[in-house]
Amino acid sequence: MTEENALPEDALANEPKARWYTMQVYTGQEEKVKRYVLEESVREGLADQILNVHIPTEKKVEMRGGKRKVKEVVNFPGYMFIEMLLTPHSTHFILNAPSVLNFVGPDNHPHPLSESEVKRIIGRIQGDDEAVLEISFKVGDTVRVVDGPFNDFTGTVQEINEEKKRLKVTVSIFGRSTPVELAFQQVDAVQ
Missing domain, CATH: 3.30.70.940 (NusG, N-terminal domain)
Known part of the structure; x- marks a missing residue:
């Protein structure tokens, strides 16, 4: 131009x-x-x-x-x-x-x-x-493990770590409460 x-x-x-x-x-x-x-x-x-x-x-x-x-x-x-x-x-x-x-x-x-x-x-x-x-559970909720070594175990959510997308769940193994750390997708909320 x-x-x-x-x-x-x-x-x-x-x-x-x-x-x-x-x-x-x-x-x-x-x-x-x-x-x-x-x-x-x-x-x-x-x-x-x-x-x-x-x-x-x-x-x-x-x-x-x-x-x-x-x-x-x-x-x-x-x-x-x-x-x-x-x-x-x-x-x-x-x-x-x-x-x-x-x-x-x-x-x-x-x-x-x-x-x-x-x-x-x-x-x-x-x-x-x-x-x-999407997190569909909160601390105190009962969840069922759907994947991994604890598959089909039922437990209670103790902690939620949103950054790592992990939960601390207490499950009963041989009659003892044992905390396990699981990914969000490894558990389902129990209705």
């Missing part, structure tokens, strides 16, 4: 910038709304204004019947985040999408998220792909 064709710097500074906003939607409809917004924005010619739709989720590991099950769980049910250029047309399009209730902000008007909020919400979740083990 030659010097005479270059845009003045202040013209670029006044150009509207896409920001992240929070939308409230019907709980359980997040994925349907995301699909609709992304597909219909292209048809409506808004693809340059609606850039990204994000539903924060994380993988949770549950132990059911001694089997590990990984499932995707929505972090903020009923809410989703949209990166968009705020124009009357794009705002009208979002507010009239099926299952969208409104924007989150004062008087339900779109209020952009700060950079730190975007990093905390969107960045954390995109960077963390590791499944989170």
